[in-house]
Amino acid sequence: MPTGAATLPRAYFLRLMHLGVPVSSIAQRAVKFSRSKPFMGYVFLLPAILLALLLFVYPIYLVTSISLRDIDVVSLSRLESAPLTQENYVQMIIGADIGTTIWRSVLYMVGVSVPSFLIGLGAALLFNKKFRGNRLLRTLTLIPWAVPGVVAGAAFLWMLDGSYGIINYALASVGLITEYVPWLSRPETALIGVIVPTVWTQFPFYTLVLLASLQNVPVELYEAAGMDGANAFQRFRHITWPAIRSSASLALLLGALTAFREFDLIYSLTRGGPIGATETLAVRIYNEFFVYFDGGVAGAIAILTMIACALGVGVLYPYVKKEFF
Amino acid sequence: MVNKVSKKAPLALALLAVLGLVGCAGGAQAVPGGDEPIELEFVTWQLEEAGIQDWWTAVIDEFESEHDGVTIVPRHVDGNDMAEFVTTRFAADSAPAILHLPTEVFAVFAEEGWLEELDSRLADTDIPQTWPETQSLMEWDGTTQGLMVFGYSVQLFYNEQLLEEAGQSVPTTSEELVAVAKALTEGDVYGYGSVTTQHRDLFRQASSYVVGFGGAWAKDGEYQFTSTEVVAALENYREVSKFSPQGISSDQKRELFFQGKVAMMLDGPFNIPALADAAPEVKDYVKVARSPFDAISYYPANGLHIPSTGTDREKDLAWDFLELSASAEMQDLFVELYQSPAARAGAGSEAEVSPLLEEFITGSAESVGIIPSSASIRANFGTFDRLVQDGLMEMLTSDRSISDIFADVEERLLSEDIQP
């Protein structure tokens, strides 16, 4: 065992850095020159693969089977004997207004991700500056991310209350509304009513990721730009943005995916109502199974959702792989 | 195709994975047989509700003292999650031994053939003679598949103090209800508490207006959505709801009433035991008057059922539980603890009851049930309920004419092949 093992690698690492070898290229070299042992590679992957097999493959098989059966309330013992049918898919496409649900999912995903990203970016730029109290305030700002979906749901259910909610009070005080709005029970405002709490829980994720990548932008670049007389916007446009662009796009992708599968928050606020105004795909699948008792259509929508996911991820994956791996 | 593959294969694979991953997944359970100790699962949403929770506990205790080695495992499931719970359990072929279901969704499960037929067992009891006529709602496909536990008439709760302060008297007609509600709405206080959000009670509440106005959702094989009675009833609902807090469910409505923020509400007798938790300044002023509508509506709320999937022993014991709950002694206790009329005729006549209960007892006799009788509606209640609720929400949140809204609802119901 080498003596001082704990200090050796850091010294070694710093020496490599000192020689001007960028971290990423060290990493790439590491992979290239590694004496690969495929067998070990599989062994290490095995637990993850097993877990995925266990908890994804069988459910997906089952949902596929349900989607192809003439069945309303699902039962395992009857599944095999239920007649095969394509009716669920036909019904989903012509009768179930699936286009509206998809559109609503997209609207929710974009409506959550864009404001979350912008607020997150603003906060990251702010907390990247040096000032006293930075660390405390930064941590406070990040806290909403840790709030469980149902707790955030409960808090906003109360804050958005149509009669005694603080948000109505605040908006009325500053004159933005003349009478209180029952945000979550009006079809035209309910989507905003679920987007706002979601933004609240998601923006810190962007702050965190962007802050991390901002810390990697060399200060010298700003100093040089300052000497060239660049203004704040130009500095952002030409230095900051190029440096954080790739991690920003990745964060947006991951954040949007999180929004896509969001259930806890929407369910605790509106259960998909009123008149389906907040029924995204994730919520719709739940409602079809358990509220409308139409297991077959629920299965068909679930399969459609998964195919959409697979295609979407398939298109983005090469890009993601290049950026992330 | 996927469905050609045996469903056991992936399951076995998954099982293997679990075994590999966890080492040992819980030992096999001994299959109960003969007179070995046995656990019966009993599921209800009422174990957190004032009054009734004490009654269920009493029934369970009595049952366990009469049956050695039999344990009732009570499970509380939130009312909103009841359907999900039952669906999930049936899906996995592990239904609880004793099932408590809202009457509306009973048929959804009966239609699947999952509930035990009880006719021969009932024939040996006095239940057919002593139970209300609504017990017939527990019939499906020509057999009785449940025991009605609770039904109630809907009457007017009001806060006497709030009415007096505003110089209003108790409304006796639907027009007066709107006028008084309007007069009482000021500042933090609302004149009337109405379900104004998508909720399972939205349909029930709207139904009590429809029935109250002498209408019905469906009659003689025709939908009645655009009949004068239904439109007038819904018009009244829309109007009076303007003086209610917006976006509230039935439970929030009750909370606000008990906190003195809502002056009147139409509701059932089960609110009486909950009065104990009301704000001190409200408690003494809560009164009940006859519903202001022409007809009194009656909601046959829920019943007990035995899943047909259990073993014979489980079914026998579950039936003992049902029978015990229907016994004269337990029915007396029901009235005493829940402060609500029991199913058994004449039960609780000796019990000490709140004076507030009076209107509910006299009212029940002349009341009209709110559950549509169409088998197609009942078997597809999930979809029916959603579409009618969508119509009701549109009514509450827009200015569109009621007959237009509900003409659309009717069309959608028919396109889903839900027949009146």
Next chain:
Amino acid sequence: MIPTLAYPGIRRQRRRWQPKSIVLLGAAIVVAAMAIFPLYWMFLTSVTPMGALLTKQPTLFPQLELLSIDAYVSAFTDKDVLRWFGNSVMVTVGSSALAMVVSLMAGYSLSRLPSRGQGATGYALLLTRIIPGTVLVLPLFIMFNSIGLTDGLLALVLANATIIVPFAAWLMKGFFDGIPYELEEAAMIDGCSRFQAVCKIVLPLTAPGLAATALYATMTAWGDFLFARTLIDSTDLWTLTVGLSTFMNENGTDWSGLMAVGLLSVLPLVVLFFVLQPFFVGGLASGGVKG
């Protein structure tokens, strides 16, 4: 391009008061205040009696004469909050630990031991991250039920771990990529086995990354609601998120109680945040997401 916070030993120069930094501080206070306002409002609600809450003219500060901790007292006396808390802790610790081990191995494999099908594995991991839980929950119940695992915390541990692993493995791969392979090689040349090299050299260097991943795992498992309410039937086994729903029952919504317990459920995460957060920013900077 040295990731600063990843090495707490290296500190930036001392900060000084300047007009500009006062402006920044002001802006930061506003941002932080907006971010934690809903939590503040939950707190205020939890210490105010119901009667005083239902008003159209709410006061933004506690009304001292009305202040009451009844909601907290009754949460512990009338409800099983401690038990729910314990269950949440067990599920969170169990699923995080399992997920950490599994994703650590997977991340290491993906980073260091290239094998065939790696790209496909990465794709599959990402895909499983997106599938809505509502698709999985009924089949999972059926599956766990057929092997007798439902209504046990183990089912929850497994379900949560599965949700955590894909993203956690991704994060870990990124962190390992950021550590030069030469370090392990050097250690192995010095006589360490691969396992020793990883434990003694790689893991300490990825500590910020591990902290970041652990925090992600903890948050995901702690916040789970969908799985907990479906896979668990016994009230004795409820987690906090499920227990919360009992504050909304047939007779009304107990806002004070709901907010009190909701706030208590956030508290452990806040503490964890303060402890781990410096590592977290640094952890992500050091390689999780390339800058």
